[in-house]
Amino acid sequence: MSSTVLITVVSLSLLALFSAVILYFIAQRFKVFEDPRIDEVQALLPAANCGGCGFAGCRNLAEALVKADNFEGLNCPVGGAPVMEEAAKILGKVAPVTDPTVAVLLCNGSPEFSNRTSHFDGASDCRISNSLYKGETDCSYGCLGNGNCERACKFDALHMDPLTGLPVIIDEKCVSCGACVKACPRNLIELRKKSKKDRKIYVACSNCDKGGPARKACTVACIACSKCFKVCEFGAITIENNLAYIDADKCTFCRKCAVECPTNSILELNFPPRKPKAEVQAEVVNG
Amino acid sequence: MLKTFPIGGVHPPENKLTSDIPIEYLPVPETVVIPVLQHIGSPANPVVNKGDLVKTGQIIASGKGFVSANIHSSVSGKVNKIDSAADSTGYKQIAVYIDVEGDEWLDTIDRSKEIIREIKLTPEEIVKRCFESGIVGLGGATFPSHVKLTVPSGKKCEVLIINGVECEPYLTSDHRLMLEKGEEILTGVTILMKALKVEKAMIGIENNKPDAINHITKLASEFKGITVYPLKVKYPQGAEKQLIKALTGREVPSGRLPLDVGAVVHNVGTAFAVYEAVQKNKPLFERVVTVTGKSLSKPGNYMVRTGTPLSKLIEAAGGLPDDTGKIINGGPMMGKAVCNTDVPVVKGMSGVVIFPDIESVREEIKPCIRCAKCVLACPLNLEPFLLMTVSELGFFERAEKERITDCMECGSCSFTCPANRPLLDYIRLGKSSVIKMARERNLK
Numbered sequence: 123m124s125s126t127v128l129i130t131v132v133s134l135s136l137l138a139l140f141s142a143v144i145l146y147f148i149a150q151r152f153k154v155f156e157d158p159r160i161d162e163v164q165a166l167l168p169a170a171n172c173g174g175c176g177f178a179g180c181r182n183l184a185e186a187l188v189k190a191d192n193f194e195g196l197n198c199p200v201g202g203a204p205v206m207e208e209a210a211k212i213l214g215k216v217a218p219v220t221d222p223t224v225a226v227l228l229c230n231g232s233p234e235f236s237n238r239t240s241h242f243d244g245a246s247d248c249r250i251s252n253s254l255y256k257g258e259t260d261c262s263y264g265c266l267g268n269g270n271c272e273r274a275c276k277f278d279a280l281h282m283d284p285l286t287g288l289p290v291i292i293d294e295k296c297v298s299c300g301a302c303v304k305a306c307p308r309n310l311i312e313l314r315k316k317s318k319k320d321r322k323i324y325v326a327c328s329n330c331d332k333g334g335p336a337r338k339a340c341t342v343a344c345i346a347c348s349k350c351f352k353v354c355e356f357g358a359i360t361i362e363n364n365l366a367y368i369d370a371d372k373c374t375f376c377r378k379c380a381v382e383c384p385t386n387s388i389l390e391l392n393f394p395p396r397k398p399k400a401e402v403q404a405e406v407v408n409g
Numbered sequence: 410m411l412k413t414f415p416i417g418g419v420h421p422p423e424n425k426l427t428s429d430i431p432i433e434y435l436p437v438p439e440t441v442v443i444p445v446l447q448h449i450g451s452p453a454n455p456v457v458n459k460g461d462l463v464k465t466g467q468i469i470a471s472g473k474g475f476v477s478a479n480i481h482s483s484v485s486g487k488v489n490k491i492d493s494a495a496d497s498t499g500y501k502q503i504a505v506y507i508d509v510e511g512d513e514w515l516d517t518i519d520r521s522k523e524i525i526r527e528i529k530l531t532p533e534e535i536v537k538r539c540f541e542s543g544i545v546g547l548g549g550a551t552f553p554s555h556v557k558l559t560v561p562s563g564k565k566c567e568v569l570i571i572n573g574v575e576c577e578p579y580l581t582s583d584h585r586l587m588l589e590k591g592e593e594i595l596t597g598v599t600i601l602m603k604a605l606k607v608e609k610a611m612i613g614i615e616n617n618k619p620d621a622i623n624h625i626t627k628l629a630s631e632f633k634g635i636t637v638y639p640l641k642v643k644y645p646q647g648a649e650k651q652l653i654k655a656l657t658g659r660e661v662p663s664g665r666l667p668l669d670v671g672a673v674v675h676n677v678g679t680a681f682a683v684y685e686a687v688q689k690n691k692p693l694f695e696r697v698v699t700v701t702g703k704s705l706s707k708p709g710n711y712m713v714r715t716g717t718p719l720s721k722l723i724e725a726a727g728g729l730p731d732d733t734g735k736i737i738n739g740g741p742m743m744g745k746a747v748c749n750t751d752v753p754v755v756k757g758m759s760g761v762v763i764f765p766d767i768e769s770v771r772e773e774i775k776p777c778i779r780c781a782k783c784v785l786a787c788p789l790n791l792e793p794f795l796l797m798t799v800s801e802l803g804f805f806e807r808a809e810k811e812r813i814t815d816c817m818e819c820g821s822c823s824f825t826c827p828a829n830r831p832l833l834d835y836i837r838l839g840k841s842s843v844i845k846m847a848r849e850r851n852l853k
Contacts, residue, residue, distance in 0.1 A: 239748065239749070240749075245831035245834040245835060247834070247835075247838070249838050250831075250834050250835070253837065253838060255499045255500070255745075255748055256498060256748065262499055331501070
């Protein structure tokens with residue numbers, strides 16, 4: 123009885139030892155060298171695998187960062203500057219200064235401003251409604267409201283507002299991964315430079331039609347009257363294809379353009395309330 | 410045993426409300442808007458300017474490249490402007506606006522009612538005349554006809570097939586045309602035979618139009634080489650590949666053209682347009698449009714000038730009913746809803762179907778129960794449920810491998826689905842994405 127136990131234990135131990143030796147040599151023979159820094163860098167990254175950096179996942183970005191000579195073109199929009207600086211420290215390189223960005227919607231065509239002239243009852247997918255027709259409003263450039271961006275957002279930062287039919291972006295949650303930008307078939311979402319206190323000023327319209335038809339379709343459409351272009355002292359505003367655009371790099375947030383805009387298509391968000399009009403004028407006179 | 414195609418197909422309720430109503434000529438409207446793109450291919454180039462006086466039948470935009478078609482003025486009057494106009498999808502495209510003054514036709518057009526059977530032109534001249542007259546396939550696809558009449562070297566056309574099937578429910582424009590313009594159509598077929606240098610033509614007509622079958626068969630005995638075949642009623646028999654299979658038993662392989670099996674298919678409407686272009690020198694600027702719907706007070710078949718606003722057509726049919734839910738451009742199976750009644754009538758508009766709101770509602774979408782009804786209904790042996798899923802997920806490489814580009818968008822799958830899944834919606838999306846992907850790959 124005891125001899126059976128002994129034989130079993132000894133034979134199994136020998137077998138294990140033999141296998142271990144074989145496995146050891148195989149492991150040595152087929153060893154793949156991997157830079158240990160890849161793991162270190164990957165640990166820094168947010169592990170969201172959102173694809174915002176242009177790679178399939180965080181591991182791929184880590185590999186690219188370790189391999190690259192400099193960090194140009196490589197950036198984790200989710201982690202932002204702190205993460206990239208940490209990674210640069212590990213790898214002994216310099217992280218380029220990148221401005222954090224945030225997604226904004228270049229359309230403000232809620233039913234309040236833009237009449238619904240038809241009803242779409244097909245499959246609820248912006249790509250489909252975009253390929254079939256202009257959309258529920260008369261504007262063939264505006265938001266279709268079927269929520270592809272909401273489904274694309276992995277950070278819970280974008281929700282469709284049932285009242286306006288437009289997506290609402292939560293700045294604190296938006297990591298500017300660009301998933302919504304890719305999901306929108308009408309390219310209505312832009313990643314704009316983040317500024318102090320999340321202040322934003324931009325043309326919330328994408329309508330490239332001439333003034334008349336654009337205004338007819340939506341009361342807050344940009345009609346390319348070029349009033350904002352004329353009032354801007356910093357050359358931040360360009361007008362192309364019947365549409366004004368404010369360059370976030372040049373804009374100084376003076377808010378003069380928003381006052382000039384006759385259709386209120388320039389949105390100013392997160393600013394303190396304006397001073398009463400008389401005071402502003404007095405200041406201008408004094409200055 | 411009547412001929413038909415063997416795989417798939419459905420049988421939607423026919424509802425041919427207007428098959429007994431003769432074609433009525435619609436009066437010329439006060440203004441017309443004529444888009445320069447009314448066909449498949451590149452848009453035509455406008456050749457008139459603002460303020461020009463044009464006559465009916467005068468060319469106003471010339472075809473750019475081989476796969477394109479000329480556009481002619483459907484009225485006489487003054488060019489108001491050349492500007493963008495919304496088409497039935499609501500997207501803007503270039504169009505010529507004309508204010509109508511009188512109805513003065515070009516002198517070259519023979520306006521007599523006399524039917525000319527003798528064909529004077531040579532085959533090359535016929536093809537050239539078809540291009541000049543802006544003839545496109547009037548079945549709905551609007552493919553320029555001169556391209557189909559030009560047989561590339563190395564290929565041989567053995568049989569001409571004429572499509573008088575009209576398998577779409579509701580539509581009766583081809584049916585009425587066959588009854589009223591039978592002799593013209595058959596002369597047109599003879600012209601097409603001469604252009605293609607074939608001895609044999611087959612006309613396929615579905616069995617739900619016995620009067621048209623009798624009429625055309627009787628007339629065809631006077632013409633050489635034309636035979637009429639009654640077909641079993643089944644949708645989508647009017648599709649090119651299905652009709653070839655039904656009539657000749659030949660199957661057009663995936664990704665190939667009918668000419669690869671020695672056949673060319675033209676619609677009866679096209680045959681009539683070819684007759685008018687070749688024998689009467691009349692370009693294509695009017696067509697028969699069926700305006701129908703259960704709540705319309707005066708549905709009918711109307712001969713309409715292109716560029717006429719849809720609202721005029723609906724007005725002639727008794728005005729828009731109060732319970733209108735959807736207005737469909739084309740038949741109920743393949744047509745698309747229009748979003749505006751100001752859109753102009755174009756060459757490809759074979760019918761306008763007005764649905765009451767109770768009939769136009771889409772039922773709630775339920776999960777797929779894997780019943781495979783869509784697979785059985787697909788006339789092209791595709792797997793619609795699979796194509797929908799891969800398109801929805803954006804797996805377009807897989808969609809291409811599953812031959813999504815073979816799909817002709819007949820809608821049999823969506824029609825038959827018991828779970829009301831939007832199969833065709835997603836397949837269309839996948840198909841267009843795959844075509845775009847393939848084009849980008851070819852450019853590289």
